[in-house]
Amino acid sequence: MVQDICSHRRRAEVTLLIRYIAFLLRDACRVDHDVDILIEGNRIAAIGSHLSAPAGAEIVEATGCAVIPGLINGHTHLYQNFLKGAGTGLCLTPWCDRVLFPMADVILRQQRAGNQRPAYLWSTLGAIEMIRGGTTCCQDLDVSMDTVFQAWADVGLRGVAAITLADAWIPPEVMVETERLKQSTLGYLERWHDPAGRITISLGPSAPFLCTDELLTWTRHTAEKYDLGIHIHVAETAHEVGDSLRDHGKRPLERLEALGLLGERLSAVHCVHVNDTEIELLARHGVTVVHCPKSNMKLADGVMPWPKLKAAGVPVALANDGCASNDLLDMWEEMRAAALLGSIGAGNPSAITPADVFRAATKGGARACRVDAGTLDPGRLADIAIVDLSGAHLRPIHDILQTLVFCARAADVRDVIIDGRVVMRQRQILTVDEAALVGEADGVGQELYARAQQSAVRR
Ligand SMILES: [Zn+2]
Structure with missing residues (x-):
């Protein structure tokens, strides 16, 4: 039923290995340590220790990081x-x-x-x-x-x-x-x-x-x-x-x-x-x-x-x-x-x-x-956030879940993977020109807000 007009329907298959993960929160109750995640295409293929990287795989190091479901x-x-x-x-x-x-x-x-x-x-x-x-x-x-x-x-x-x-x-x-x-x-x-x-x-x-x-x-x-x-x-x-x-x-x-x-x-x-x-x-x-x-x-x-x-x-x-x-x-x-x-x-x-x-x-x-995500398990969609735990506000860590819920900030997120693709690496958005688009949005948003102040529409 769909027309092939949208770029979101076309993606190359990639293999990605996230390795040396300090804390892997598979969900709210399961935490693994010192493990790797292998992603094939848009799904998690394997989770385990010392997984070998397939030829051509993109590598993301997660030493000292928490890896969580997006x-x-x-x-x-x-x-x-x-x-x-x-x-x-x-x-x-x-x-x-x-x-x-x-x-x-x-x-x-x-x-x-x-x-x-x-x-x-x-x-x-x-x-x-x-x-x-x-x-x-x-x-x-x-x-x-x-x-x-x-x-x-x-x-x-x-x-x-x-x-x-x-x-x-x-x-x-x-x-x-x-x-x-x-x-x-x-x-x-x-x-x-x-x-x-x-x-x-x-x-x-x-x-x-x-x-x-x-x-x-x-x-x-x-x-x-x-x-x-x-x-x-x-x-x-x-x-x-x-x-x-x-x-x-x-x-x-x-x-x-x-x-x-x-x-x-x-x-x-x-x-x-x-x-x-x-x-x-x-x-x-x-x-x-x-x-x-x-x-x-x-x-x-x-x-x-x-x-x-x-x-x-x-x-x-x-x-x-x-x-x-x-x-x-x-x-x-x-x-x-x-x-x-x-x-x-x-x-x-x-x-x-x-x-x-x-x-x-x-x-x-x-x-x-209604998406097949929300936990990190083989077979699930590879929607993942990698959190840098080096900030002073996160130390010391006694309980990783409590540290994340009560101490972590949005700015601690280092990398983001969606549908098996790295969209932010080391705090850089890889997909669009962020500065240009935010600048344009700022100008248009201010202009529309000023016009809205003149609107007489009420219920
Ligand atoms: Zn609402």
Whole structure:
């Protein structure tokens, strides 16, 4: 079904040996020492001591380093990269009105005029920031344009493009007519969805209150027909729950269950205001909850009841959310925020452990993104971050997992391998001209932000 128009579908087979690894974190509970990883093509071929390098293999030395599964940002909005540091001090609804909708209005005007360059630039900016911090994959609920995904192809990121679907609540100026929305979604699927490659499509009904029952039902049928993930914000605020009870006679997750959307293909972002019945629903249907602790704190949404989700066996992924409510795409900060918020939220410093947050940032993210990554094992995708442990802030090391979760910074990531290919070596991005693209993104982002300040679009 795919057309061969995208460079992300063509790659040479390479063999790569990462050797002399001081600490290999295969997952949150398995740490090996003094081992090597052999990568053939885009997958891990072997893990062991003193592996021999096949002829022609590229060698990466990891002496004194920790090697971890690439971090996975289970939910973001890359267009908000142009909104860093903007609109602080607002709760969700006024924040949408004053920060998001004006920028969406300006972006959509650019798109209608045929200018997709801004989307390429915000996506490039996000991809570079994430790779520099060891994030190898994200799920992006964005203002969908082909150039967003072309940027991932060029930079070398793995990405899941959650195509935004909404037909209620938002201002008419930023609403796309429903039939056109459905057709454009199928178009993105045709052009970009490649389960064997680095870019896949999921369906992103933005939130229950942003979608009619008809659109949610179409989403379910389309996801089942093409075997796609569904990605949705749910129960972020207490207002959302109250409005859902008023308008539909059901809480948001109960409404989704009634429409048949709960299941393993669903990743539910936030789930801050969920009661015990809804937690049982999430567990029974195998839904992955995507936790965005910094965003929840910035918008004063509340605290996701992670200890209760954990006790019920609900899988949890970790995410940055968009830069208008974070403001970084930094999974190290997110892990620390999740651990600290978990402690204060439960009034119990052992309620959420370093292993919980590391697992959520790796294996949980892989589940939310439906990618075969998140642990380091033979046969898995070779998405890997190499962390330099020489920094003073990392020494001494008593427990490598705790050192990584509580002390490591994005800047400690030395090399990043995605799909078996080195995309950052010794802190240098190898795939694109980083300085030129960041400079261009800075100029365009400032210009669009200035125009957004003039926009009168409100809900
Ligand atoms: Zn979000």
